[in-house]
Amino acid sequence: MTPAIQASDLHKTFGHQVVLNGISFSVAKGETLAVLGRSGTGKSVLLRLLVGLEAADSGSIRIQDREITDLRNEALSETRKKVGYLFQQGALYDSLTVAENVAFPLERHTKLNPAEIQTKVQELLSAVGLEAHAGKMPSDISGGMQKRVALARALALDPDIFLFDEPTAGLDPITANEISLLILEQKQKRGITSVVVTHDVHGVRTFADRVALLNEGAIVAEGTMADLDKNRTPFVVDFLKGSS
Amino acid sequence: MATSLTSKPTVVAFFEWFGDLGVFFGRLVRMALVPPYEGREFLRQLDLIGPKSLPLVLLAGCATGTVMSLQMREALVRFGGKSLLPSVIVYSMLKETGPIITALIVSGRVGAGIGAEIGSMKVTEQVDAMEASAVNPLKFLVLTRVVACILTLPLLTVAATFGGIFMGWITATLTDPISLRLFFLNGFKGATFNDFLPPILKTTVFGLIIGLVASFQGMRTQGGTEGVGRSATSSVVLCSLFIILADVILVKFIQLFLS
Numbered sequence: 381m382t383p384a385i386q387a388s389d390l391h392k393t394f395g396h397q398v399v400l401n402g403i404s405f406s407v408a409k410g411e412t413l414a415v416l417g418r419s420g421t422g423k424s425v426l427l428r429l430l431v432g433l434e435a436a437d438s439g440s441i442r443i444q445d446r447e448i449t450d451l452r453n454e455a456l457s458e459t460r461k462k463v464g465y466l467f468q469q470g471a472l473y474d475s476l477t478v479a480e481n482v483a484f485p486l487e488r489h490t491k492l493n494p495a496e497i498q499t500k501v502q503e504l505l506s507a508v509g510l511e512a513h514a515g516k517m518p519s520d521i522s523g524g525m526q527k528r529v530a531l532a533r534a535l536a537l538d539p540d541i542f543l544f545d546e547p548t549a550g551l552d553p554i555t556a557n558e559i560s561l562l563i564l565e566q567k568q569k570r571g572i573t574s575v576v577v578t579h580d581v582h583g584v585r586t587f588a589d590r591v592a593l594l595n596e597g598a599i600v601a602e603g604t605m606a607d608l609d610k611n612r613t614p615f616v617v618d619f620l621k622g623s624s
Numbered sequence: 625m626a627t628s629l630t631s632k633p634t635v636v637a638f639f640e641w642f643g644d645l646g647v648f649f650g651r652l653v654r655m656a657l658v659p660p661y662e663g664r665e666f667l668r669q670l671d672l673i674g675p676k677s678l679p680l681v682l683l684a685g686c687a688t689g690t691v692m693s694l695q696m697r698e699a700l701v702r703f704g705g706k707s708l709l710p711s712v713i714v715y716s717m718l719k720e721t722g723p724i725i726t727a728l729i730v731s732g733r734v735g736a737g738i739g740a741e742i743g744s745m746k747v748t749e750q751v752d753a754m755e756a757s758a759v760n761p762l763k764f765l766v767l768t769r770v771v772a773c774i775l776t777l778p779l780l781t782v783a784a785t786f787g788g789i790f791m792g793w794i795t796a797t798l799t800d801p802i803s804l805r806l807f808f809l810n811g812f813k814g815a816t817f818n819d820f821l822p823p824i825l826k827t828t829v830f831g832l833i834i835g836l837v838a839s840f841q842g843m844r845t846q847g848g849t850e851g852v853g854r855s856a857t858s859s860v861v862l863c864s865l866f867i868i869l870a871d872v873i874l875v876k877f878i879q880l881f882l883s
Contacts, residue, residue, distance in 0.1 A: 431756050457758035471753035473745075485757045488660075530753075537757075 382445045384409045384541055384573035385430065390439035392425055399425050401597035403439075407590075412567050412574040414584040416619065417594030423577040424468065426594075427543045430575065431463050432456050444540065461489055464534035464572075468546040470526035472518040478505070478529050479514035485536045504532040508562065524555035531562060542566065544576040548583050560586040581620060593619060648840050652770065655763045662764050669772035673734050677780055684729045685784030688721055689713065689791035697796065706800075707810070713792035714811030719823045722785030724871055727830035730773075730780060731863035735838040738769055739859030742842025743852040751843070766843070770835030777831035778824050822878040829874060833866045 383406035392400040399422040407413045415423050428434040430441060432448055441448050448459055472481050482501045486492060492500065505511040508528035510521075518526055527547060534542065544563065548556035560583035566572050567587065578584060584591060585605050593601040593608065593616060601608055601616045608616060692713055700706050742765055745751050754761045793807045838859040845855045 428752075433752050433755060457760075460756060460758040463756070465753070465756040467749045467753055467756075469748060471749040473750055473753075474748075475741075485759070488757075488759055533757075 381409065383407055383442075384411075384444055385575065386440075386442040386445075387426075387430070388440040390426070390429060390441070391437045392422065392429065392434065393437055398597050400429075400436075403594075403597070403599060405592055405599060405602070407573055407575060409573055410567070410571045411589045412563070412576060412587055414588035414591045415575060415577045415594060416579070416581065416584065416591055418619070419579075421594045422597055423594055424545050427465070427545050427575065427577055430543055431460060431465055461537055462540045464537070464539035464542040466527070466530050466534050466542070466544045466547055468549060470518070470523075470530035472526055472530055472533070474518050476518075477514065478510065478516050478518065478521065481518065481529060482533045482536055484533065489537055500536070504535055505529075507535070508532045524551050524559070527551070527559060528562070531559075531566075535566070538570070540573060542572045542574045544574060544578070546578055547576065548578060548580045556580060556583060557586070559583075563587045644844075645837070645840055648843070649836060652762060652767060652836070655760065655767055656771075662768050665764055666768040666772060669768045670776060672737075673730070673769075673772045674776035674779065677730055677733055677776070678783060680733060681726050681729050681780045681784045682787045684725050685717075685722060685787035686791040688725055688784075689717060689788030690795045692716060692721070692788070693792040693795035697799065709796055710793075710802075710807045710811035711813065713796075714789055714808075714815075715819075717785045717788040717792070718820050720871075720875075722788060723781050723823050723827045723830065724867070725788075726781040726784045727777065727827060727834070727867045727871075728864055729784075730777060730830075731834045731838075731867060732860055734773065735834050735859045735863040736856045738835065738838035739842045739845075740852055740856035742766075742839055743845030743855035746843060746845045747848055747851055761843075766835075766839040769839055770832065773831035773835035774828050775831070777827040777834070781824055781827045818882065822882045826871070826874045826878065829870055830867050833870060834863050837863050837866060 385405075385407040387406070388404045390400050390403040391398075403426065405413070415426065417423050425434060429436050430443070432451065436449055439449070443459055444462065446459060448456065451459060472478075473484065476484065479498075479501050482504050483497050486497045486500060490497075501514070502511055505514055508531055510525060510528055510532070513521055513525065513529075518529070521529070531547075547559050547563065551559065560580070563574065563576065563583075564587040567574060574587075576584070576588065588605065590603065591601075591605055591608055592599045595615055601611050601613060603611075608620060611617070693709065696712050696716075697706065697709055700709055700712065742751070745765070751761045751765070754764060789808075789811070790804075793802070793804055796802060796807065841855045841859045841862065845851045847854075
């Protein structure tokens, strides 16, 4: 079966700094791949390449069997509609309320009337447990709530693929666990294909089918979490030990 | 990576900045020709830039009219041309002072606001979030602000200009009583449509400069809150500078081709 995401030999540099040095991986439909690695190893850059926010220096990215590295404007927008993206800090529009944030993509990419949009927004906010906060501004809710609103917004267009950038970073253990369970729930309910960039090894054990460990711009270990636990490479051992 | 004019004041950075601005403007023009348009955001920006700038612009126009009346009266009395005071105030406010005062006030208030708002959205990844959800940030954030600036500047200029003329009359009449009707008749004596329309229309260019430069600086923001502060400051400085330079060119252009 064709993978939902296929990345081959990706290279990316900023100035003289090599961020990604020939990364290749694939994610099957409905699978959740966690990308682990130290800070500054290019995990977030990798996600940005997958949705075309940055251009790769070389290499290929296929989303649902469509090459996206040479797509521009409308064609890229069509692919982006199928991909949900949860940013590290949520990236909620701070001039809009919680409900307006969630309605934002619906108003632009669907033919739903205002009443239908309102119903859909309520459903999405209920799914993340925030229906009571619809009228609040993003600055009036906590960091964990902001991430859940961002999750609801990213789910609004029923994406086939979801990219999570550090979904549990900066959250207390209970809220982090809630977010991990939400990721798992989306996978089980909707069969969404996900790539999760994270440091949270505990969370990875909850939601990931497979893990790729990044170091110095390359994947140094790949497999299930059980495979990584058995891996005796010093970096893998140190990373997992340091994270536990 | 994009370079900043303020942090790299070299010849290369200078020309690079203008090149990037040109490309940015070109992309904006292309976006403007292709629907759909962000009508609701455009109306929100019209409200933010127009009515919310009106009190400040009106105050500046009135203050300028008052000062002009006081200063000019003294000078005209010295040369025996006191009767020319209405004309001097009307022509000066309509042709130059009204447009330039309005543009500089709006560049301070709106330019800084646009630079800071877009800059803040840029560093908090809101611009990326918009792009990732297949909404064009140039169309949503920039085009709406640029067009709103272009459309509101002439209207604000008319308000500032007539506020200035009115206060000029009030100030003049406190010393030498003169009716408003007579003041206007004297002031507009011999004037043609061509005297006044080009100066008002040139403010659309000032509006374009404010919207474009401030948005451009906002979209180039890097480096957290410090970067946002830099964008706001550089927006005001560059907008003011380009407005003054554009004024010099436009005045000559109007004299050559339109007056």
